[in-house]
Amino acid sequence: MPVKVLFVGDIVGRPGRKAINKFLPGLIKELSPDFVIGNAENAAGGYGLTEAVALELFNAGFDLLTSGNHIWRREFLPYLAKAERVLRPANYPAGAVGKGYAILEKNGLKLGVINLEGRVFMRHLECPFRVGLALAENLREKTPYILVDFHAEATSEKLALGWYLDGKVSAVIGTHTHVQTGDERIFPNGTAYLTDVGMTGIRDGVIGMRQDQAIEMFLTQIPRKLEVPKTGPKKLEAVYLEIEDTGKTSLIKRLRVED
Amino acid sequence: MPVKVLFVGDIVGRPGRKAINKFLPGLIKELSPDFVIGNAENAAGGYGLTEAVALELFNAGFDLLTSGNHIWRREFLPYLAKAERVLRPANYPAGAVGKGYAILEKNGLKLGVINLEGRVFMRHLECPFRVGLALAENLREKTPYILVDFHAEATSEKLALGWYLDGKVSAVIGTHTHVQTGDERIFPNGTAYLTDVGMTGIRDGVIGMRQDQAIEMFLTQIPRKLEVPKTGPKKLEAVYLEIEDTGKTSLIKRLRVED
Amino acid sequence: MPVKVLFVGDIVGRPGRKAINKFLPGLIKELSPDFVIGNAENAAGGYGLTEAVALELFNAGFDLLTSGNHIWRREFLPYLAKAERVLRPANYPAGAVGKGYAILEKNGLKLGVINLEGRVFMRHLECPFRVGLALAENLREKTPYILVDFHAEATSEKLALGWYLDGKVSAVIGTHTHVQTGDERIFPNGTAYLTDVGMTGIRDGVIGMRQDQAIEMFLTQIPRKLEVPKTGPKKLEAVYLEIEDTGKTSLIKRLRVED
């Protein structure tokens, strides 16, 4: 019996949480995953997370929340410091609040999860290749089932990390661009790979935010905080994995459910 | 009868051209497109184009070649200056060699093609939104069938342009990231949209280049010119469109053919 | 009699305004400039400007305030829209609130001032070279005395613009890096040039902001809004120009006054 994992792409604001409440139960019923994980870096108002929103997501069925560059809201840090089930990317410098990996246990199964952040067009973090490999080797002593959420912008960096960790982890799943890619596959040594799993929230926005404000920003070049649309059709994007007891993934399937 | 267009993603080096020779004839036979277009910015050795490579691609069945940031090889400029069927992005400053749009004519049909380049994480070009809209309105006086190749990095900029041009052109198809996205759709006003069509070339590389060299570059942070692998399985990624005589697209279909 | 201009570097927060109140009167007394101009993009709390702060600066003796990338505070836009004596960079796209150049008149003298923003490592604005040259040619029909505030990051872009406008304007003075450079000179065709005039505010901070917070940000890679220190020694950095009636500058002198 493979370990079944459902991983949901960046949940953006209130519409994202509504999409979770609407679509996640059906997916869970259909797939009966052993573990449900989601990237929650945009879950609170489109930017970061709050304790209340994290609890709302755990209630909705998530076992663990991963994140990325948007997680560092000041007021969230006390909760992040003690949270057992919220990750921030593992390759922030030593001393960063929170933790970058976890081992989930359920029904006698252990799933290791590693959260990493890319550097191309992003911040000057520790090398995600070295940190990722070291954590993978460490976690493998405890479980063969290991999922990596690689939160990154550039396709080249994501693919390179996927190949680099092929055979070392069960899956490398990209987040951050909010657009689901169609390149899911299983690499020769058993690692499932997908450049980006996509997002969960407003379907007709610009990566989950207001279309009009995004267009205005590109036209004027004046920076602004984009808002999450209040209404509109929603979607949930995710990936479903079946991982064998060798740690190799035998099935990777992209999912999209929408209004 | 709709106008049928086949648009092929970034052709990378010799393996890309081999993939064209191997897979394109079958696609043409199967789909009998009225127009065959491909992005050739990486067709010569992974970086740019040469006259010989352009002619090879025309012989293989392309009616028009679009491009992007990598087109500006010095030795190619004389050919680019006079080429009728090679585009460079239209939003380079006035005075740039070459041209950024064209109207193809075949079997009494006219297809307008506009090539644009994004600015996020890229160069400081003219605004692709304004240039794109102006060209679209101009071309619409001559034909309702208009395809935009938006060569850009950021998903936000691509989606924003897609929405901005919805109803103004028949399709906005992204290139440059070399990873095919799975978000093809037709927007409410009839514009087909796909964030990225993907690439044509080596299947198991890092966006068409050598895996080992890409990984080494990320690990060492020492810049290097990546090479195209000499051998290995290949793939062709493309998108197929059917555009009605209103200029609205009725069908968008992603394609991937591989060894 | 040359036209005498005093141009003060980026005024940062309350300490910057205190430095103005403390040091500017002495400079004015000593140099009796015809025109006093300052870059005020950081004058309100380190980020942007407010109407109250602008008025405070006019009262302190400024004839005109220039700015840069930080000017776009939402609540300031109504004032910027009507302000006669506050500039934002001229090379924002058409339709931007405010204006990018002005002609000051005093004692029968006219001084043209053009504000431009660089693009390297910054935003995707209109070409500062083309916009700058066009405005210079336009203003020259009204006065030979023209000052350019080029708010930019990269030394290469600043020097290139300086050379490009040599003989077209009286001076190209850089702002934005908050560190005064020591390369003041008069180019062969009479244009005075200085890569950066420096800043006005806290002397022992990191470009005017809190040392501890800046260091923390570099160490942790977690973004944060830096604050202006409440106390500490202050400095005023500026440049003084004497422009002949040919429009050529005959004297450029860097100034620094500090506690």
Add this chain to the structure above:
Amino acid sequence: MPVKVLFVGDIVGRPGRKAINKFLPGLIKELSPDFVIGNAENAAGGYGLTEAVALELFNAGFDLLTSGNHIWRREFLPYLAKAERVLRPANYPAGAVGKGYAILEKNGLKLGVINLEGRVFMRHLECPFRVGLALAENLREKTPYILVDFHAEATSEKLALGWYLDGKVSAVIGTHTHVQTGDERIFPNGTAYLTDVGMTGIRDGVIGMRQDQAIEMFLTQIPRKLEVPKTGPKKLEAVYLEIEDTGKTSLIKRLRVED
């Protein structure tokens, strides 16, 4: 008797070496420095270094050459691997060819030199703050005289490192922007600081390269390899330091000699 150090800013191409040959002997005669150091990352044709050029510079009087982002020419790596007196930035990842610090010995005096590279707008290297501090503490066990060449773009990162290392090293001298800043000072704990020492080479170019080509590149946005001008007036920019036996610097003086 203080230790006297002369540090020369980025030497750019053949004109840079000519400026060395012309101006360095006079400076050495005038100042009789104990140690002469120069940044040579652009010494060969404007990009990188070669063994022949390194030897030419040693012959001209340099005791040690530092460098920066441009040092990684493939053909230079074998020499860099064994060179005793050429540094590359110390904060490249473990395994990088060459070394990032050295202790020079002359006349019974020891000078520690650390080369670091910034990350803002540059590469994803190890943290220059942590690497710099660790090396400083290490070298201090051997000598109180320690010079840091911080090769970086952003003034904020340079100032922050200067303050961070105040009291830990004798001097933090910036390189890379090729424009000498006018902010030399001695920080409260004895560390001399200068944001950028400037460059050595063609005086009337754009940071040492051809004016016309730089302007063309900004106007067209088409990337090109800039060339070093063949002729024209030259300059040498440098900084002179006197370091007491406490390791504190008592004198910092900017220098510029030009045709």
